[in-house]
Amino acid sequence: MSLLEVSGLGIAFGGLMAVNDVSFAVKPGEIVSVIGPNGAGKTTLFNMISGIYRPGRGAVRLNGEDVTGEAPHRLAEKGLSRTFQNLQIFQEMTVLDNVLAGYHLQERGPIWADLLSLPSMRRRATIARDGARALLERVRLDKTEGQQAGSLSYGSLKRLEIARALALNPKILLLDEPAAGCNAVETEEIDHLITELAGSGIAILLVEHDMKLVMRISSHIIVLDHGEKIAEGDPATVSRDPQVIAAYLGAGQEEEAEC
Amino acid sequence: MLTVEGLRSRYGRIEVLHGIDLEVKSGEIVTVVGANGAGKTTLLKCLSGTQPVSDGRIVFRGESLNSVPAHRRLAHGLAQSPEGRQIFTNLTVEENLRLGAYLHSDERVDRDMTEAFALFPILREKRNLAAGGLSGGQQQMLAIARALMGRPSCLLLDEPSMGLAPLLVAQIFEVVTELKNRDVTVLLVEQNAYGALRIADRGYVMETGHIIISGPAAELIADPRIREAYLGL
Amino acid sequence: MAGRRKWLQLGVLAALIVLLPLFFPSGYYYRVGALIFVNALSVVGLVILIGYAGQISLGHAGFAGIGAYACALAPQHLGLHPGLAMLLGALISGVVALLIGRPILRLKGYYLAVATLGFGILMSMVLTNERALTGGPDGMSVEDLGLRAMLRELGWRLSGGEMWYGVSGIALLIGAWVALNLLDSPSGRAMRALHGSEIAASTVGIDIARQKLRAFVISAVYASIAGSLLALQNGFITPDVAGFMHSIEMVTMAVLGGVGSVFGGILGAAILTFLPQLLTVFAEYEQLVLGAVMILVMIFLPQGLLPSIGRRIGRKGE
Amino acid sequence: MDALLQFIFSGVTVGAVYALVALGFTIIYNASDVVNFAQGEFVMLGGMITVFAHQAGLPLALAAVLAIIVTAAIGVALNKLAIEPARGAPVVSVIIITIGASILIRGATQLIFDKQLHRFPAFSGDDPIRVMGATILPQSLWVTGGALVVFAGLWLFFTRTLTGKAVLATANNRIAAQLVGINTGAIMTLSFGLSAAIGALAGVLITPITLVSYDVGVALALKGFAAAMLGGMGNPKGALVGGLMLGLLEALTAGYLSSQYKDAVAFIVILAVLFVMPQGIFGKSSTERV
Amino acid sequence: EIRLGASVSASGPAAFLGDPEGKTLEMMVELINEAGGINGEEIALTLYDDGGDPNKARTFATRLVEDDEVVAIIGGSTTGTTMSILDVAEDEGIPFISLAGAISIIDPVREYVFKTPHTDRMACEKIFADMQEQGISKIGMISGTDGFGASMQAQCKEVAGDHGIEILADETYGPQDADMTPQLTRIRDTEGVQAVLNPGFGQGPAIVTRNVAQLGFEIPLYQSHGVASNAFIELTGKEAAEGVRLPGTALLIGDLLSEDDPQYQVVTDYIAAYKAKYDQDPSTFAGYAHDAMALMTDAIARAGGEDPSAIRDALEQTSGFVGTTGTYTFTPEDHLGLDQSAFRMLEITDGGWKQVD
Numbered sequence A: 001m002s003l004l005e006v007s008g009l010g011i012a013f014g015g016l017m018a019v020n021d022v023s024f025a026v027k028p029g030e031i032v033s034v035i036g037p038n039g040a041g042k043t044t045l046f047n048m049i050s051g052i053y054r055p056g057r058g059a060v061r062l063n064g065e066d067v068t069g070e071a072p073h074r075l076a077e078k079g080l081s082r083t084f085q086n087l088q089i090f091q092e093m094t095v096l097d098n099v100l101a102g103y104h105l106q107e108r109g110p111i112w113a114d115l116l117s118l119p120s121m122r123r124r125a126t127i128a129r130d131g132a133r134a135l136l137e138r139v140r141l142d143k144t145e146g147q148q149a150g151s152l153s154y155g156s157l158k159r160l161e162i163a164r165a166l167a168l169n170p171k172i173l174l175l176d177e178p179a180a181g182c183n184a185v186e187t188e189e190i191d192h193l194i195t196e197l198a199g200s201g202i203a204i205l206l207v208e209h210d211m212k213l214v215m216r217i218s219s220h221i222i223v224l225d226h227g228e229k230i231a232e233g234d235p236a237t238v239s240r241d242p243q244v245i246a247a248y249l250g251a252g253q254e255e256e257a258e259c
Numbered sequence B: 001m002l003t004v005e006g007l008r009s010r011y012g013r014i015e016v017l018h019g020i021d022l023e024v025k026s027g028e029i030v031t032v033v034g035a036n037g038a039g040k041t042t043l044l045k046c047l048s049g050t051q052p053v054s055d056g057r058i059v060f061r062g063e064s065l066n067s068v069p070a071h072r073r074l075a076h077g078l079a080q081s082p083e084g085r086q087i088f089t090n091l092t093v094e095e096n097l098r099l100g101a102y103l104h105s106d107e108r109v110d111r112d113m114t115e116a117f118a119l120f121p122i123l124r125e126k127r128n129l130a131a132g133g134l135s136g137g138q139q140q141m142l143a144i145a146r147a148l149m150g151r152p153s154c155l156l157l158d159e160p161s162m163g164l165a166p167l168l169v170a171q172i173f174e175v176v177t178e179l180k181n182r183d184v185t186v187l188l189v190e191q192n193a194y195g196a197l198r199i200a201d202r203g204y205v206m207e208t209g210h211i212i213i214s215g216p217a218a219e220l221i222a223d224p225r226i227r228e229a230y231l232g233l
Numbered sequence C: 001m002a003g004r005r006k007w008l009q010l011g012v013l014a015a016l017i018v019l020l021p022l023f024f025p026s027g028y029y030y031r032v033g034a035l036i037f038v039n040a041l042s043v044v045g046l047v048i049l050i051g052y053a054g055q056i057s058l059g060h061a062g063f064a065g066i067g068a069y070a071c072a073l074a075p076q077h078l079g080l081h082p083g084l085a086m087l088l089g090a091l092i093s094g095v096v097a098l099l100i101g102r103p104i105l106r107l108k109g110y111y112l113a114v115a116t117l118g119f120g121i122l123m124s125m126v127l128t129n130e131r132a133l134t135g136g137p138d139g140m141s142v143e144d145l146g147l148r149a150m151l152r153e154l155g156w157r158l159s160g161g162e163m164w165y166g167v168s169g170i171a172l173l174i175g176a177w178v179a180l181n182l183l184d185s186p187s188g189r190a191m192r193a194l195h196g197s198e199i200a201a202s203t204v205g206i207d208i209a210r211q212k213l214r215a216f217v218i219s220a221v222y223a224s225i226a227g228s229l230l231a232l233q234n235g236f237i238t239p240d241v242a243g244f245m246h247s248i249e250m251v252t253m254a255v256l257g258g259v260g261s262v263f264g265g266i267l268g269a270a271i272l273t274f275l276p277q278l279l280t281v282f283a284e285y286e287q288l289v290l291g292a293v294m295i296l297v298m299i300f301l302p303q304g305l306l307p308s309i310g311r312r313i314g315r316k317g318e
Numbered sequence D: 001m002d003a004l005l006q007f008i009f010s011g012v013t014v015g016a017v018y019a020l021v022a023l024g025f026t027i028i029y030n031a032s033d034v035v036n037f038a039q040g041e042f043v044m045l046g047g048m049i050t051v052f053a054h055q056a057g058l059p060l061a062l063a064a065v066l067a068i069i070v071t072a073a074i075g076v077a078l079n080k081l082a083i084e085p086a087r088g089a090p091v092v093s094v095i096i097i098t099i100g101a102s103i104l105i106r107g108a109t110q111l112i113f114d115k116q117l118h119r120f121p122a123f124s125g126d127d128p129i130r131v132m133g134a135t136i137l138p139q140s141l142w143v144t145g146g147a148l149v150v151f152a153g154l155w156l157f158f159t160r161t162l163t164g165k166a167v168l169a170t171a172n173n174r175i176a177a178q179l180v181g182i183n184t185g186a187i188m189t190l191s192f193g194l195s196a197a198i199g200a201l202a203g204v205l206i207t208p209i210t211l212v213s214y215d216v217g218v219a220l221a222l223k224g225f226a227a228a229m230l231g232g233m234g235n236p237k238g239a240l241v242g243g244l245m246l247g248l249l250e251a252l253t254a255g256y257l258s259s260q261y262k263d264a265v266a267f268i269v270i271l272a273v274l275f276v277m278p279q280g281i282f283g284k285s286s287t288e289r290v
Numbered sequence E: 001e002i003r004l005g006a007s008v009s010a011s012g013p014a015a016f017l018g019d020p021e022g023k024t025l026e027m028m029v030e031l032i033n034e035a036g037g038i039n040g041e042e043i044a045l046t047l048y049d050d051g052g053d054p055n056k057a058r059t060f061a062t063r064l065v066e067d068d069e070v071v072a073i074i075g076g077s078t079t080g081t082t083m084s085i086l087d088v089a090e091d092e093g094i095p096f097i098s099l100a101g102a103i104s105i106i107d108p109v110r111e112y113v114f115k116t117p118h119t120d121r122m123a124c125e126k127i128f129a130d131m132q133e134q135g136i137s138k139i140g141m142i143s144g145t146d147g148f149g150a151s152m153q154a155q156c157k158e159v160a161g162d163h164g165i166e167i168l169a170d171e172t173y174g175p176q177d178a179d180m181t182p183q184l185t186r187i188r189d190t191e192g193v194q195a196v197l198n199p200g201f202g203q204g205p206a207i208v209t210r211n212v213a214q215l216g217f218e219i220p221l222y223q224s225h226g227v228a229s230n231a232f233i234e235l236t237g238k239e240a241a242e243g244v245r246l247p248g249t250a251l252l253i254g255d256l257l258s259e260d261d262p263q264y265q266v267v268t269d270y271i272a273a274y275k276a277k278y279d280q281d282p283s284t285f286a287g288y289a290h291d292a293m294a295l296m297t298d299a300i301a302r303a304g305g306e307d308p309s310a311i312r313d314a315l316e317q318t319s320g321f322v323g324t325t326g327t328y329t330f331t332p333e334d335h336l337g338l339d340q341s342a343f344r345m346l347e348i349t350d351g352g353w354k355q356v357d
Ligand SMILES: Nc1ncnc2c1ncn2[C@@H]1O[C@H](COP(=O)(O)OP(=O)(O)OP(=O)(O)O)[C@@H](O)[C@H]1O
Pocket: A013, A018, A036, A037, A038, A039, A040, A041, A042, A043, A044, A045, A085, B133, B134, B135, B136, B137, B138, B163, B165
């Protein structure tokens, strides 16, 4: 059964249909990519799925349950986690605290336990802390754990966001341009990370302009243009689609792929 | 045209540029590549004056820029398309572009704007909308277009291809080449090192606040160290 | 690790409270000390609201007013012991905060500021205008807590000043302990997270409305208890306690000291409480000096006294 | 009927006073996101300096001009001496600076001048103008006219001039503003000078009605702030409409409901409006994408 | 050296009261010391500005007693600050003369607490008596919501019935309001109102008076002693102020007093000294401070020492002491010691004062 099911999703800003009648599904362990020109509506689609925008029409189903328009924190409770194209970092908090925030659902407890620092709270916090450190190590930020997050470089922040998203222990992970700002070598690391996650059964929904990455790891690709789905299929099919080449990939694609 | 000597810069007590020497000759495209956190952005911020320099000299067209405040540097001919785009989110697209030409008030401003719209037609479509509502890639285009509106003689681009669709990435690199033909000097920081080196005349490689390798772009592409560490080949 | 640091900080505070009286030249300093502690208590509440959760309030004196008048009214009309009245006041403040917090906390920044300001003004207006109940602008007297008499029976002879110094000092210690607990707890982290980015906070599962409300209610209870202590200590109360100026004063103390830090808040309260006493020698120039001090502190220590100084010494400010 | 008209006259008069203060807030806010709590002191200074210059023998008009210039200079000095040195400080810290400045200005005024109430004659006499059984003082028309003129000026400034846009850009993103060549320091100076001048002008216009003393600033700033928020901070239209609405609300409540709770009613309406429109009536929500 | 303490509201919303009070206290101490002090001892005055904040007032009271070790306290410009100081004075057994109006300060009588101003109730009675004489029985009231206005409002409403006065309209305004025409329109439109009474201080009464003129009221306007000063006429303008009636003390009409008036000497001396030093007329409130200081120094002189309780006893024995406000006679049952005769009914004519009773 599909973990995430999107049907007929649409939203308008002013007169503009930013996303129009988009449907697809993602199964556990699958990597589905959404590609398309700038302004095609990819981020907007993510924002609707993750509850930041309320869809104008259509439905989002998570694990078979209709979750259309639910608040982001409710969706997080149901196993959905994401990163942002425009970084959303807790700048003033330390790197470790950023990841710990991702553990909120696992470490939260009754408020009086927090106020009075009851042992139960400390136990939960310790577990979260250990988990967070392991995650930081995984994205190679363990050395910076005590630094203020605002002092990291752009690329490091991108990785921090991924670590935080993983802290939720999600069933489905939405990644919005995770490789932006990373060089080829760094992108490869992200490639491995995503594949590994999918291997462990997490469903991945990916937006990315790095075609090398997309073509290599996606099991399924959805192409958006002007808010509409213009093509979908496996990487090979999509990259040969003339409409996709015209709207998005361009003719220079082969050359790019060769380097 | 632009010479940097022994440039050092720090955030608080932590120094992140440890003496950078770099030169950009008039009409050149020079690219700087390096891993996350190497200090590329910091270098560009020092050049545009938005990050204090703790030691070293920045000389632009024979004049020292060290004591020139950020807002005067565009008048000297130095424009930047910064990391994170830094557009005026509450103003419209058109207002953003108009402010890019803040120092100018002749009729060429309108022409420049038409040119910018020709370059990125989507911006014309969205000219009266708040820039904050643009998609990530559209904002990136706006940032580049705004920098061009200042009619720089030297353009600093911090990862201009970030977030752009493949078609546009190619287009950006074309634009940069085109600028060169118009005698605009370009200092390009890129993660798409391969693309950047291909259009550049020369390149620098940065690592943890130092320049470790420099040379003609073609040589760098061929350099096995670079191929492995930055091009992923 | 964080735990040890917390106890160290609390230990220093406790030691200060206990040892300072050794240097007091006269009983008047007990009074000033007690005032500092009471102000600090409400400021610690604001540190939770403003510093942790990033929500501004220009109306917190309204809660101090509730606490103060609960102590004045409940013993008179309900025959409640003043100590219980204080708890009742805290309860009412909490409930009021819960009720108004829900709609108000949807607002952001200055809009939140003006809404809380409105609440504070409504509170002080009711206290001023309902003369029959509250004595109006002239105020009303507050029943004695009876603690001093009790202590005397136990053979502990304290002056009013000494006793209130002790009581407020203990209240502040407890308040600071709770606030520090919160800081390094899941809830505290959630509050600080939503301060940084509400969108990111909600996508990691933080119910931001709920966390804001928690911070608001907790800080309201702090302000209320501080108001009660002030009323009991003074034995007399006027609507000034709920007034706009008092709200501003509280926020100023918090920001001056360093709004992200509990001990910064306490320091801010200490300075702004003690400074006017010091400035009496300048008489006419008092306002001038006070204004100048505020400006200079913010210019040279923009993060507030404690965090900025902490940063300068090289350690992270709390 | 004539009672209603009288209430409206009163509301417009008081509302115009609030609007003038609120308009003063907009420039500094638009340039820096800071609500300048010393704005009320600018209004007070406008009144006080005029009073004393007039007493010293200057003709009223000249005294008023002098007051506006001196106050503008004080505004610039505030920026240079207190706001600029604190560059990079968080917004709350800057707000505390403005509160400190307000205390300081009040303290200085009370020392240099005095603590008494003052008034100078109305510009066009005190003979009330009668309209259908209600009366309004000529000075009220001056105040209302002043508010309209300042509004129109600001509106044109922000929508039609490049400098106006530069002010907005400075608040929106100071670094980016510098990158496009805007001298953000000069913009701040300009903003403080202009805001102070508008405040002083307000003080000159309203003193014959409201009287002035060294401590009238706080209450004015408070009401002006509330009015600006009601209308939507930063928008001249919001300042004008918010001010007038607040004035009318108070007057109508005092006239028809209860004079005791008129401020309360005003604030309840503000809360209700914000509940429906969290950015005030004309405020725009900032567009920040994720 | 005799240490005296004072806490007045020289700044803040009650600066109106506290500022001239503080000035008077300082001036008098200077004069007394120049004249050789009390029983040969100089007075050292410690004066604090509590800003009208009761909390501060209490702190300063504590400070005066514990730190400055004064033998007596004068002050408390407002009822709120007085009530805060009063506790400390009673606790520590320090004689205290308050400068605030409320009757609750001396009723019930407290051992160490005295006051010099008339009570608000007395002012109301004086006004109503005059109204009665003028054949006025139905009035509209408009009061400030500050302490002074609110207390007057409450007291006047309480005693109105005793004078056959009916209050048909009861309006208020905030201390910083800019226009009172809505409230006044309501009063004007109330059937049968024969006069308007406006207790308050600060700019409120001036604005009310101007609004009354603007609206063209044809019924008399009564103000309270809260505005009894020449500045009031300046603020409202001569035309608007014409015909306004209010109860005031001898202080206000110093130049009108006949030389055989018992208060003539003390009033003219005080006015002359104050004017010479501050280049202003002293207000009624300044007079309260004058009387408090005069009473206190007189008592200290009679007590012949610095023992607070002796000073208290001497204060309580004060009899027939002529001040600027009136003639004081304290008894164990009466710590105010003034009677109605201290007030004089005044009317503003031609921009000046005229006694009308
Ligand atoms: N809040 C908003 N207000 C106005 N317009 C919006 C808003 N959000 C999205 N849009 C518009 O919707 C369209 C889709 O934007 P979206 O960010 O989803 O594009 P995208 O596919 O993610 O592009 P990119 O690859 O550049 O990130 C754009 O034209 C954008 O201007």
